[in-house]
Amino acid sequence: MSTALLLIPSLILDAALGEPKWLWSRLPHPAVLMGRLVQRLDDRLNDGEGRRRNGVIAVGVLVLSGLILGWILSWFGGLVSLLIAAILIAHRSLITHVQEVAAGLRLTLPEGRAAVARIVSRDTEQMTGPQVARSAIESGAENFSDGVIAPAFWFLIGGLPGLLVYKLINTADSMIGYRTETYEEFGWAAARLDDLLNLVPARLSAALIAIVSGCGRDWREIATDARKHRSPNAGWPEAAMARALGVALAGPRSYEGELRSFAWVNEAGSKSADAHAIDRCTEVLWKSWALALLLTVALALLF
Template sequence: MMTSFLFSVFDLLASTSGMLVAALLLDRLVGEPKKWHPLVVFGRWVDICRRGLQLSLTDTTTRQRQAGAVAWCCAIFPLLFGLVILMFILPDWLTALLSIIVLYFSIGWQSLREHALAIVEPLIRGDLLQARHGVSRIVSRDTNQLDETQVAKASIESVLENGSDAVFAPIFWFLVLGVPGALLYRLANTLDAMWGYKTDTLLHFGWFAARFDDVMNYIPARLVVLTYGLCGQFGSAWRCYQEQSSSWKSPNAGPVMAAGAGALGIKLGGAAPYFGKLESRSELGEGRDPVATDLNKAIRLVDKGVYLWVLVVCLMM
């Protein structure tokens, strides 16, 4: 009887829904490793690939883009192939365990929640300095002079966008391509974060990394639009998505943030300071300006979305 029970548990954990639930529980209970993370090692490997293959800025745009594409392949494919080979040669129970661990490292649900809570708690008690410090860890804009509304806006924008990038997109690619799909997405998203900046040195070299990340996020972002709508004010979310998405510079962040803002009944976007300059941005959402407690609502919106996805996966698989 005990053996039968253990086999039943293994079959459950080895299923798609079982691995997803196990990885999400592990992420929620343990969170992101504080001292050691595989992506840190990956980052060092990425730097080696970049130093070895990046061309001079005097080379043509085409050649720099080609070098970036080759470097991208060198950074990702060996790890991806290694995972696939391990999954073929390991016994079933180790393959299931490896799959759960890889999926756990690919999802950043609890990390997103922790970063957001590190902002909302000081913001609610009026500690704007500490709240600004928390925001500076998750956004690229200047945070030293942000007021309470700007801090709330920046934080909510990051939660909504990263909810798509760090939580829902890796789950989507896991459901489509299995654990290799989740790993491919996480590594590609990390490379975009490292190489996808429009600086002199990365403008052309990082072009492939940025475009590949856009492609991988396209469908998940549209599913997140629907998710945020179903978990919030659907009519407002859908209206904002349809009317405002095209005005945003990012093809995936725009739809996600517009729908999220609409679902929450608040306004996001607008002018924001970046690298010493005030950058004009379109407004997203509708309603009032956000306050500190709206950040808590944004966290709950992502949480509800995760529960909804898990429920759908469990019913379908």
């Protein structure tokens, strides 16, 4: 059975059920288990001299683990594969988290800040309403690529082994892929491999967003804005979403009390985003998901 045919019910199951609390309150989520593996490698290898070499070894362990586990699980048939894919694709939970920010903003600014603090790593205590809204939109666009399109893409390309390798490396990047004294060397390999694995999915995500929002004609401008972003990949879906909504994204923000001057994406757009803009963002994300599903159906019919 083709991976495209298996991906169709996986996308639908995730969109319909998300991450049921009754299940994951009783069992550890696979993403949690992946995080524990990364943490164990961090504890054992991120010390002393040769940290970059040790980081490469850690990435090798993660890749090999994903390939072997994915290969073994594939023996259990298509049903197991599509269920695991549904668990590791996170569109419904992404939409839920982003919508919670809009709901919080509609109540009070502090509740909006509290909601957005659960999905971004920047300082949120002093955020204005527009800053909260922009942060939620940026998170929605970036995680549509990382959490939906990229895992679906690598499942299509490599089945369960491809999906598990991607999720392990993406988890590692989120935990150790930082340019800090602790992780500058050890997290280098994870960050670079994550950049490589997201190269195509990020641009595909941007294309989906641009097509469903009718701003495909602005692709050249989207590409220009994407290259201004500090990330080689996150700028693509963010730039497309910024054009889709007519807002400016990215720009200066604070991390651990330090204001950092990042470039604006779609600088000419409105900087006064609000809860309604977040709602429009989730509408675009659902339409983009639907287009991705249609393309998957087309692939299944063709192959």
